[in-house]
Each structure stands twice: as structure tokens, then as C-alpha cells.
Amino acid sequence: DESNVCITMSGTNGLLDVFLALVQPGDNVLLPEPYFPLYPPDVVICGGEPNLYPCAFENGFVPTIEDLQSRVDENTVAILYNFPSNPTGGNVDKSQRDELVTFAKEHDLWIISDEVYDRIVYDGPHVSFLGAGYDKVIMVQSFSKTFAMTGWRIGYLLSPDAQAMLQLTKMQYYVTACSNDAMQHAVLEALMNAADYPEEMCLEFKARRDLICERLNAMPGVSCHVPTGAFYVFPQVDVPGMDSEGIAMALLEGGVLCSPGTAFGELGEGHLRFAYTTSREDIDKGMDRVEAVLAELRGD
Secondary structure, X not given: OHHHEEEEOOHHHHHHHHHHHHOOOOOXXXXXEOOOOOHHHHHHHOOOEEEEEEOOHHHOXXXXXXXXXXXXXXXXXXEEEEOOOOXXXXXXXXXXXXXXXXXXXXXXXXXXXXXOOOOOEOOOOOOOOOOOOOOOEEEEEEOOOOOOOOOOOOEEEEOOXXXXXXXXXXXXXXXXXXOOHHXXXXXXXXXXXXXXXXXXXXXXXXXXXXXXXXXXXOOOOEEOOOOOEOOEEOOEEOOOOOOHHHHHHHHHHOOOOOEEHHHHOHHHOOEEEEEOOOOHHHHHHHHHHHHHHHHHHHOO
């Protein structure tokens, strides 16, 4: 139903709309860590407090219910889930999704579900937080990843809750008045005439994922979780005496651009984020350089 949809000027615009609609001064929002860097500032802009919960490497970058229970309090109004995840590539199966929904129900929390990578999922279908038997869900979506339209700035919000959609539509009007008409026509063209593109691109991303994970896991001091969604890897990289920012800078000097894990929160220390959004040939070349730089840093 079109009344359950709000068109936005990108997924990030939609996120701000959601926080503006839900968060009052003194409220807190449960946010994943490592996190997409805009999550905490958006909550702060709305007068709220980021309440970070860990998504640890050892658990496939999926939170435990125990960690969530230890952080929720009387001021918590919402929890944000991001699956598949940027920066980790972590994802949930149906049973994990159901546990996370049950937690939100028990505490009467809004679920903000950032699912912008829902069409880039490997080794099984995407599991959405919509349609999971709970109406207090707002999905944040974007066409940036689905159709490689990152600079075009067009997205949307979905919720089965009519009152929530009314408030979100108001916030969208207050923030940007309206969404770009030309970009909406461009998206319509993609939906009508390039519907197979996301599936075809996902197959290529899977091949790239397999390659970069194989290369990284063969390197001494590197341990890479194999992501089941998005197009990032977030390996643990150990070089004695160096933090993730120092390693990232050394790799940049060696001709490889990556992000230090701390760009995504303190729990990112010891990790690097690589995006496999280039050809397999270039991934191989890049991994050759990574291997050489790490060997030099370790004094091999």
C-alpha cells in the first residue's frame, strides 16, 4: 500500500527522518558497534543518547540477547538493526532475526531496520525484519546499492504502522520538502528495465567475496570472517605494536585504500574494512600489495 511508503532523498535522509520522529531529549537508542558512522550523530542531533551494543567478530558480528538485555533501560525507545551490515558484512538467519524481534517486543521498542544491502546476500535468502509479526518496525531502504546509484540520492521508508508513516512523512517534508522528481523517474526506469541487474551483480560480488576472503585468510596474522551480505570484509589484522589506523596508513602508502576499524567505533580496533567493489583482477593485485606491506611491517 502506498500509504506505507515514504520516498526520501537517500537512505541516510530516511534515517534522520526516523530519529527525528522517534527520539526525544533524554531518550536513548540501541545502536550496533561497529556501526555505520552516521548512526550516533543522528541520534545526538535529535537530543538522544547512542546506546551501543557489541556485534563481535567471535559471534559473526551478530549481537547476543544477553548483551542487549544488559544495555536496555527505561529510556530506551528503539533499537537499530543493520543486516546485512556495513562495515562488517554480518547478517542474520531467520532464527536469529526472530530472537531479535522478540527482544524488541518484550521491551516495547521500535525496530529501525537498515536493510539497504538486502539485494546483496549470499548463501541463502535475505531475512527482513518486516513481516516478522511485529508492527513497530520501520525499514530504511535505498536504491544506492541495489542499482549502483550511490550519488543519485534516492531511498524510501516502509512501515506497517499507519501513525508512524504519518509522522515520518511529516519529518520528510520538514527536512527536505520533497524528493527529487528526476531521480524517482530514473529509479522507475531501473525497476522496469533492469530488474535482473541486482541478482547478476550479486553473483559477481560473491565471487569477489570468496577471492578476497581466501587471500586474507592465507596471510599470517589475519583472520577474516566470511560475510554473508553486503560487499565488505572486516578482518582482524594483527601487527605487533601497531593500531588499525597505523596499519591502514601503511597500506595506503603501499597502494591499497582501506578504512581503519576505529572509523566505525572503538570495537573496530584491530580490524580493517575492505570493500570488494572492484574487479577480481584488481582484488588480486591489491591483496598482493597487502601481503607485501604486512610482511614488511612484521619484519618477515
